[in-house]
Amino acid sequence: MEIATKIAPIGLALIMLGLGMSLTIQDFLRVIKIPKDFLIGFICQLILLPIVAFALIKLLNTPPELAIGVMLIAAAPGGVTSNVLTKFANGDVALSISLTAITSLVSVISVPFIVFNSIDFFGIDNISKDISVLGIALKMFTVVTVPVIIGMLIKHFAKDFIHNKALLIQRISIILFALVFIAIYIEEWDNILSFIVRAGSIALILNITMMVLGYYAAKFFASGIPQQRCISLECGLQNGTLAAFVGTQIFEGSSMIFVVPAAAYALIMMITSIFFILIIKKNT
Secondary structure (H helix, E strand, O other), X not given: OHHHHHHHHHHHHHHHHHHHOOOOHHHHHHHHHOHHHHHHHHHHHHHHHHHHHHHHHHHOOOOHHHHHHHHHHHHOOEOOHHHHHXXXXXXXXXXXXXXXXXXXXXXXXXXXXXXXXXXHHHOOOOOOOOOOHHHHHHHHHHHHHHHHHHHHHHHHXXXXXXXXXXXXXXXXXXXXXXXXXXXXXXXXXXXXXXHHHHHHHHHHHHHHHXXXXXXXXXXXXXXXXXXXXXXXXXXHOEOHHHHHHHHHHHOOOOOOHHHXXXXXXXXXXXXXXXXXXXXXXXXX
């Protein structure tokens, strides 16, 4: 537990630093200039995803400890991986970057709100006594917003550093990301098989459902095919490290089983996204 608790903030901060180093002010201004595509993706990710997750939890009669884990991943914003895979899918990369940037910044408010309301609804009471909505929001601000701002400043004032260090930072963050989930699996090894089967099932259903819903919502309302592909991937690829970070902070000192769905989702979303891209490539 202690390994995941200590590593998750560092891994998340590095991931967000890397995101900030890829951003410019134009990525935020684009939202104002071309709002329609952004709003479709934003609504699908910030509002539709938690609603669909909650509906699946009720429909599948998911146990409370797994339900919280599912809501953790549903509340998480899009991950940096979505930007890379959107490029491979010939999607709108600029839109993907804008969605990732804005939803990541908004997550400082949205994630604690969704997760703590879910904890109250499902009657979970073994959370850390020192943790509150404000406490999590402040911690998230420290490891999400601050690194993004620092990354943007580095890009603006030290472009040579970006060129030389960006790949290294990305690789380190991936290694830390893997260590967090390995620590989770080790912590819950006795229960992992039964939980991973149940968590994997609902994670797979949620992932595919959101990619399909995002795809068709964008098909009817977005500007074109590149935007459609982008929004579908943004709906399916969430920031698993952020979900793990929030889970380890809230449930510090108790079972890590709450974070297992996030770990399962992190593996599943990569596989389904690759299949999605292969299907798109084949039909293009």
